[in-house]
Amino acid sequence: MNNNTEITAEKMFTETDIGRRNRLIENVFKVFFFIMTCLMILPLLLIIGYLFYKALPVLSLDFLFKNPEDNMRAGGLWAPFLGTIYLVVVSLLVAAPIGVFSAVYLNEYARENWFTRIVNLAVVNLAGVPSIVHALFGVGAFVLFAGLGESILAASLTLAIMTLPVIIASTTEALKAVPMSFREACWNLGATRWQTIRRIVLPNSISGILTGVILQVSRAAGETAPIMFTGAVFYKAIAEGDIFAYNIIDQCMALSLHLYTISTQVPDVTEGIPYGTAIVLVGSVLLVNAAAIVLRVYLRTRKRW
Amino acid sequence: MKFLRICFSFKGRINRAAWWLLNLPICVIFAVSIFIFDSHTQITIGTIPLLILVWIHLAVSAKRWHDKNIPTFWVLFHFVPLIITIILFASPLFAGSWIFFHLINIVLLINVFWLIYELGFVKGAEGSNQFGPDSETSSESVIDVYISLCGISSIIFVFGIFFFVFKEGAGFLFSGLDIWEFLTSEEWYPTSLNNKRYGTFALILGTFSVTALAMLIAVPFGLGAAIFVSEFCSPKLKEVFKIVIEFLAAIPSVVWGFIGLTLMNQMIIKVFNAPIGLTMLNGGIMLALMSVPIIVSIAEDALKAVPDSYREAAEALGATRWQVIYRVLLPAAKNGLLAAVLLGAARSIGETMAVLMATGHSVNIPLGPLNWIRTLTATIAAELGEVARGDEHYQVLFIIGVLLFTITFIVNLIADLVIKGIRQS
Incomplete structure (x- = not known):
C-alpha cells in the first residue's frame, strides 16, 4: 500500500509523453507567434533607420527653416512645415470641441436605445470613410458649396471631420473610466447633470481627453488625400521665419503633399531631400504620438481610484 | 422646449x-x-x-x-x-x-x-x-x-458626406452614364478625344486584388501577434509591443507610399528580378503593414473580451496554453476576430496615397502579384486635379467616390453587426 502510493506520487510528477508533446507544441507556437510579432515590428525600425540613413546628408536646422528652392529640387521645408502646422491647429480648434462634446453626449446623455446605436454606427462609419472620399466631400461641401474656395480653412474643416472619430473614441474611453460612484455622489449633493460633468467628470478624465486630442494632431499632420484638392498646393512661396506668413482663407503647402510631389512629380530632386522630408514628417508624427503615450503612462501612475 | x-x-x-x-x-x-x-x-x-x-x-x-x-x-x-x-x-x-x-x-x-x-x-x-x-x-x-x-454631428457628417459626393456626381449618373458599363467594362479612357469610356472594372479589380493580397499577408501576422500579445506576453513586454503597434499605425500613408516607391521597389526588383518593382505585391505589402495595427488591436480586444473563467476552466481540465487558445479562445472570440479582419480590409480598400505611389498606377487587369494595377482611390487622387469642374470626367470621379463610400459603408456595417453579435450573446 505504502509502496504503491510512492510510485503514484513519482508518476504524478514525472512528465508523461503526452504532457511533453503538449509542452513542446506550446513552446513551438509561443516562439512562432513571437517571431510573427517581431516581424511586424522589424519593418518599423527598418523603415525609420533607412529613411534616417538616407536623409543624413541633408538634415540640418537650415533644412527646416529654409524655403524650397529651385522648383523644389533643393532648399528646405519651411513653407510646407508651417502649412502643416496651420492645417493641424485650425482642424484641432474645430474638431476638439465637437469631438469632446460628442463623446460627452454618447457617454453621459444618451440612453441605451436605437438612436444611440445609430449615432455609434455613424461614428464607426465616419472613421471608415476612405480619405479620398473625405477629399471629395471637402471639395463638394466646403470649397464649392460654402464658397470657401481652396483654402486652409476648407482643408482644415475636411481634416477636422475626418479626424473627429479619433477624438470621440479616446474621449469616450476616458469618460468611461470615471467611476459611476463619482457621478452618483455628485448628483446626491443636488448638482445638475452639467455641473457634474463640468466639475467631476471632465476634470477626472482630462488626461485621456488630451491623449485623444494629441492623437488627432498626429493623424491630421500625416494626411495627404483630404487636403490635396481642398487647400494644399504644390508650391507657394512665403516669408522665411515669419510664423504668420499664411492667411487661413488662402492656400498653403503641406509636408505630406510636399513629400508626394517631390517624390513623384518633380524630376532631379537632390538625392536626400525626399528622405529628409519623410523623416521630418514621420519624426513629428511619432514625436506627437510619443507625447500621447507619455501622458497616458503618467496618468496611470497618478490615478487615484 | x-x-x-x-x-x-x-x-x-x-x-x-x-x-x-x-x-x-x-x-x-x-x-x-x-x-x-x-x-x-x-x-x-x-x-x-x-x-x-x-x-x-x-x-x-x-x-x-x-x-x-x-x-x-x-x-x-x-x-x-x-x-x-x-x-x-x-x-x-x-x-x-x-x-x-x-x-x-x-x-x-x-x-x-x-x-x-x-x-x-x-x-x-x-x-x-x-x-x-x-x-x-x-x-x-x-x-x-x-x-x-x-x-x-457624426450622423450629420456621414449623411453630409454621402449627399455632397453624390450631388457632384448625380448629374451624369442619371443622364448619360451606363451603370452596367461603368461597373463591368475594363476600358477606362476618360480623356480620349472622340470616344470617352468610363469602365471601372479594372479599377475595382485592382482595389480588391491588392486588398486581398494585403489581407493574405496581414491576417496571419495580425492574428498571430494579437494572440502573442494577449496570451503569451508578460505585462511589460505587452506594453512595449502595444506602443510599437501604435507607432506603426501612426506612420502617414504618404510615407508608406514613399517607402514603396524607394525601398520596396528596389527590393522587389532584386528579389524577383522584375523590370519594375511598383507592383501589386509592393502595394499589398504596404497595405498589409498599414492594416496590421488595426487587426492586432481589434483582435486583441476580442481575445481580452473572452472571460477569464473560460481560460481557468480549460486549464483546470489540464489543457496547455496552446490548447486553451486553439480550442477555447479562438472559437469564443471568432466574431471579434472576423470584425478585425473586416475593418483591416476596409482600411485597405480606402487607402489612397500608398497605393497611388506603390502600385505602378496603370489600368490593367491584374493576373499576378507582379502585375501593376490601379485602384479606385488612386484614380480619384490622380485625376481630380486635372479635370474641369462639372465635366463628365469630374462627375465620374465623384461617382467612383460614391461607390467607394458604399463599399466601405457596407463592410463597416457588417463588422459592426458582427461585433454587436458577440455582445448580445
Missing part, C-alpha cells in the same frame, strides 16, 4: 453663460455670412434668417436685463447707434462731413462695449425678482442642446 423659450421669449431671466453661449454663435454666423455673401443679392436672400438671429439676440439680452432687475425696454439701447445714424442722416448739417463718421463710430464702440460689459460680465440679482426665480442654472438647457447637437 425650454431651449426655444430661452431663444425667443422676452419673459424670464437667464444668466451670463447662457447669454454668451447664444450670442457667440450669432456673432460667428453674422461674420461668416458677411464673409461669404458679399454681394447684395445674396444678402437679401439671407435677410429672414438674419432677422431671426437679431430677434434671438434681443430676446436673450432682454432676459439678461431682467436678470439684473431692469425692465425690458432697455433693449432699445441696442438701437442707439442706429437711431443716431438716422438722425444724423436726416439733419442737413452733418451730412458728408468727417465728424459724422467718427461720431457714429465712437457712439457705436462705446455702446457695444458697454452692452457687452453690462450683459456679459455683470452678475444678475440674487434670489428671485419680479421677472422670475434665480437664474443660476438657466444656461444648462442651452448647454444640453449644444452637447446633443455635437452628439448627433
Whole structure:
C-alpha cells in the first residue's frame, strides 16, 4: 500500500509523453507567434533607420527653416512645415470641441436605445470613410458649396471631420473610466447633470481627453488625400521665419503633399531631400504620438481610484 | 422646449453663460455670412434668417436685463447707434462731413462695449425678482442642446458626406452614364478625344486584388501577434509591443507610399528580378503593414473580451496554453476576430496615397502579384486635379467616390453587426 502510493506520487510528477508533446507544441507556437510579432515590428525600425540613413546628408536646422528652392529640387521645408502646422491647429480648434462634446453626449446623455446605436454606427462609419472620399466631400461641401474656395480653412474643416472619430473614441474611453460612484455622489449633493460633468467628470478624465486630442494632431499632420484638392498646393512661396506668413482663407503647402510631389512629380530632386522630408514628417508624427503615450503612462501612475 | 423659450421669449431671466453661449454663435454666423455673401443679392436672400438671429439676440439680452432687475425696454439701447445714424442722416448739417463718421463710430464702440460689459460680465440679482426665480442654472438647457447637437454631428457628417459626393456626381449618373458599363467594362479612357469610356472594372479589380493580397499577408501576422500579445506576453513586454503597434499605425500613408516607391521597389526588383518593382505585391505589402495595427488591436480586444473563467476552466481540465487558445479562445472570440479582419480590409480598400505611389498606377487587369494595377482611390487622387469642374470626367470621379463610400459603408456595417453579435450573446 505504502509502496504503491510512492510510485503514484513519482508518476504524478514525472512528465508523461503526452504532457511533453503538449509542452513542446506550446513552446513551438509561443516562439512562432513571437517571431510573427517581431516581424511586424522589424519593418518599423527598418523603415525609420533607412529613411534616417538616407536623409543624413541633408538634415540640418537650415533644412527646416529654409524655403524650397529651385522648383523644389533643393532648399528646405519651411513653407510646407508651417502649412502643416496651420492645417493641424485650425482642424484641432474645430474638431476638439465637437469631438469632446460628442463623446460627452454618447457617454453621459444618451440612453441605451436605437438612436444611440445609430449615432455609434455613424461614428464607426465616419472613421471608415476612405480619405479620398473625405477629399471629395471637402471639395463638394466646403470649397464649392460654402464658397470657401481652396483654402486652409476648407482643408482644415475636411481634416477636422475626418479626424473627429479619433477624438470621440479616446474621449469616450476616458469618460468611461470615471467611476459611476463619482457621478452618483455628485448628483446626491443636488448638482445638475452639467455641473457634474463640468466639475467631476471632465476634470477626472482630462488626461485621456488630451491623449485623444494629441492623437488627432498626429493623424491630421500625416494626411495627404483630404487636403490635396481642398487647400494644399504644390508650391507657394512665403516669408522665411515669419510664423504668420499664411492667411487661413488662402492656400498653403503641406509636408505630406510636399513629400508626394517631390517624390513623384518633380524630376532631379537632390538625392536626400525626399528622405529628409519623410523623416521630418514621420519624426513629428511619432514625436506627437510619443507625447500621447507619455501622458497616458503618467496618468496611470497618478490615478487615484 | 425650454431651449426655444430661452431663444425667443422676452419673459424670464437667464444668466451670463447662457447669454454668451447664444450670442457667440450669432456673432460667428453674422461674420461668416458677411464673409461669404458679399454681394447684395445674396444678402437679401439671407435677410429672414438674419432677422431671426437679431430677434434671438434681443430676446436673450432682454432676459439678461431682467436678470439684473431692469425692465425690458432697455433693449432699445441696442438701437442707439442706429437711431443716431438716422438722425444724423436726416439733419442737413452733418451730412458728408468727417465728424459724422467718427461720431457714429465712437457712439457705436462705446455702446457695444458697454452692452457687452453690462450683459456679459455683470452678475444678475440674487434670489428671485419680479421677472422670475434665480437664474443660476438657466444656461444648462442651452448647454444640453449644444452637447446633443455635437452628439448627433457624426450622423450629420456621414449623411453630409454621402449627399455632397453624390450631388457632384448625380448629374451624369442619371443622364448619360451606363451603370452596367461603368461597373463591368475594363476600358477606362476618360480623356480620349472622340470616344470617352468610363469602365471601372479594372479599377475595382485592382482595389480588391491588392486588398486581398494585403489581407493574405496581414491576417496571419495580425492574428498571430494579437494572440502573442494577449496570451503569451508578460505585462511589460505587452506594453512595449502595444506602443510599437501604435507607432506603426501612426506612420502617414504618404510615407508608406514613399517607402514603396524607394525601398520596396528596389527590393522587389532584386528579389524577383522584375523590370519594375511598383507592383501589386509592393502595394499589398504596404497595405498589409498599414492594416496590421488595426487587426492586432481589434483582435486583441476580442481575445481580452473572452472571460477569464473560460481560460481557468480549460486549464483546470489540464489543457496547455496552446490548447486553451486553439480550442477555447479562438472559437469564443471568432466574431471579434472576423470584425478585425473586416475593418483591416476596409482600411485597405480606402487607402489612397500608398497605393497611388506603390502600385505602378496603370489600368490593367491584374493576373499576378507582379502585375501593376490601379485602384479606385488612386484614380480619384490622380485625376481630380486635372479635370474641369462639372465635366463628365469630374462627375465620374465623384461617382467612383460614391461607390467607394458604399463599399466601405457596407463592410463597416457588417463588422459592426458582427461585433454587436458577440455582445448580445
